[in-house]
Amino acid sequence: MSSGKSNRLSEQGVPDQTPEINKDEHLLLDHIPDAFIIADLEWNLTYINKKAEEVIRSPKESLIGKNLLTDFPRLYGTEFEAQYKKAKETRKSCVFEAFYEPFNSWIEVRIYPKPDGFLVYYLDITQRKKKEISWAIGESLLWDISTSDTLSSAFDKVLKTLIKNTAWNYGQIWRSKDNTVYINEEDPYVYGSDLQLLFRKESINKFFSIKEGILKKVSESGELYFIPDLAADTELKRKDAALAAGFRSWMGIPILSHGRFYEIELLSERVLNPEEAYLDLLGVVSKRFAEVVSRRVADEERKALIELSSEIILSVDSNCMIRRTNSAFQRILGYERKHIKNRNLLEFLHPEDVELTKEKISSGSKERFENRYITKDGKIRYMSWNTIRLPDSETIFCIGRDITEEKELNDSLRQFQKMEAVGQLAGGMAHDFNNLLNIILANLDLLELNLRETPELLKRVFSAQDAIRRGAELNKRLLAFSRKQALNPEQADVSHVISDFADILTRIRNDIVNIEFCFEEFPMICSFEKNGLENALLNLCLNSRDAMPQGGRILVSTGFSPAGKEHRSMIPGFVDMEDACIISVRDEGSGMDACVLERLFEPFFTTKQSGKGTGLGMPMVYGFVKQSNGMVHVHSEIGKGTCVEIFLPLSRNPDIIYENRKEKILVLERSLKGQTYLVALLKKLGFDIFPVYDMQKAKTVLENYSGIYAIFAEEEILSGNSDWEQFKNKDRLIIISEWNSEIDFDPPLKVLRRPYTLTKLKKMLT
DSSP: OOOOOOOOOTTTTOSSSOOOOOGGHHHHTSSSSSSSEETTTTTTTTEEEEHHHHTTTGGGGGTTOOOOOTSOOOOOOOHHHHHHHHHHHHHHOOEEEEGGGGGGGEEEEEEEEEETTTEEEEEEOHHHHHHHHHHHHHHHIIHHHHHHSSSSHHHHHHHHHHHHHHSSOEEEEEEEEETTTEOTTTTTTOOOOOHHHHHHHHHTOOOOETTHHHHHHHHHHHEEEEEEEEGOOOSSSSSHHHHHHOOOOEEEEEETTTTEEEEEEEEEESSOOOTTTTHHHHEEEEEEHHHHHHOOOOHHHHHHHHHHSSSSEEOOTTTTTTTEEEEEHHHHHOHHHHTTTTOOOOGGBOOOGHHHHHHHHHHHHSSEEEEEEEOSOOOEEEEEEEEEEEESSSSSEEEEEEEEEHHHHHHHHHHHHHHHHHHHHHHHHHHHHHHHHHHHHHHHHHHHHTTTTOOHHHHHHHHHHHHHHHHHHHHHHHHHHOOOSSSSSSEEHHHHHHHHHHHGGGOOOSSSSEEEOOOOSSSOOOEOOOHHHHHHHHHHHHHHHHTTTOOEEEEEEEEEOOSSTTTTTSSTTTOOOOEEEEEEEEEEEEEOHHHHHTTTTTTTOSSTTSEEEEESSHHHHHHHHHHHEEEEEEEEEEEEEEEEEEEEESSSOOOOOOOOOOOOEEOOOOOOOOHHHHHHHHHHEEEEEEEEEHHHHHHHHHHHHHTTEEEEHHHHHHHOHHHHHHHGOOOTTEEOOOTTTOOOTTSSEEESSSSHHHHHHHHOOO
């Protein structure tokens, strides 16, 4: 666990008066946009408001009655535990900030004692803390260093900034001479204990060759070197001395400038992960520091700021010839600087936007304008520009912001509006066309009665009647797409309806395409039109078959999707739906790219050859789902297949009554979507869940809890890590596998294949 280094009070301070909360105010707290919990004098949770559920990332039902000091192993040894105990002993209000590793978040906590317990306020300050750290280090590099009188004072400021704002708690500077590195006794360092001071004294008497070991790697590559756990390292020569001084993590940051080599050495008393170590940030630090060290002038500061900008910053002359540009030009458009130098900006533009851009730049207008650029890989990026001409100069400075994603979002919104408009238009036209068809068909029926004695003419009538019926069927599809309500909705068990229709679906099989079914056993009653669901499934299965010209499998399944924001947040617009039934159709076909997915439900859009598709199959599916107040989600990858999921809201809560078992289950799964869904189902079955994302955290839980009832582990994690062999001693290990996985595990091991149902899950745990 990680915690903050300081227990400083917030700038607002702690109020002198402790707020009193009674039961009548619980309803008010539920509507406050801040997170609150209430605990008794022993820190047993008695109340949690809705916002606190989001911050703690667990529903209140699973937390009420638990003890913050004993029932949450991830708090052991953290600042949270220390402050909770302190508040219990002193009965005084306090405010502290701490880093919570499981959520990778900084939390500000305010504890207010009450006569009968404690009121605790939580605030997620992660973004603020990250900005504070980045700003502090950036200020040190781009301001303090440049204003320092000597290089030594510049290093001193950097060390103090890093130690103050990160998890590193010791730092010193190494310099090079004659291919060796050493510490000058006058060079700055930062320490926090007598053991660390002893480590400093031992370091001063050491000389190391820059041509071997870690120093060789960092001096040649210019990249920082990070050792997360010194106890497991074999390369650092001063490893034993560092461990004796109480250090566990080590980092060397090279500073290369004009042939000179410096190294900022950082150590921590904790084992740090890459994010805690700020690898990305310190990697940038090493590069920018070298630039500032080499020149330390205001011009270099401005260059560093320009280079860090996410927007394109460039200068051109009145003829649009590029003089300078920042690295964002390459990040956004893909062109390397050596290919940009002495070239005209207009060469990178979409041909239709050349004249507009030339006019805006040459005129020096400050008015914002937009244009399109062609990237190195041939894609189109939309840019928004602001320009300014310097007085008495031919130089024009331009700042461009990439607005492609904004454009795409707006286009998606317009596409949705267009689909709605097309649906309304199709409905109106279909209604009028239906009236015309009825008139034509009625007249043909009259002709049929009068032409009984003329077989040749009667054949013409029969042919026309058949064409009218086909037109009416096509018209019916248009009406189905445009309607907001289902024609004949009824209450039915989804699994039973699909099971009865399975005989029809199996007829799409051939020699190379097979279809499989997996149905939930307990009733899932929804309100929908049976024929609409059958037509939707038939369309989806036919599409899946056509997408597998080389053969493969189709899986049609049903399952239970419990309500909850955690596992539904990945699907736009689906967060607020209550308990639902999932109907999924998966295949192993060719998949679809983003362009096809965007137009998938557009009427008359089809990727099939002429004459083999009307483009109304997927709009019919969309129309059926909307008529049934449901949601549809499509996931597809080129070469990996497609999965279409239809969510229909349950008409009533399914009759699922399980005892509150309270056994503990470990869930080891990397996919956030898969893990949150599995956790939701297991909680429905009454289990306490420990969700983890890697093997290291799984080991920690197993070491602290010997009575784990079951372990769910994702196949991909186990197949890529030999450490899982220790789980074989656990007869409750259950492997989560894909439905079409070809990996074979030993027969004694249990395998739960996706998509799994609640019924399968219950049987697997009995």
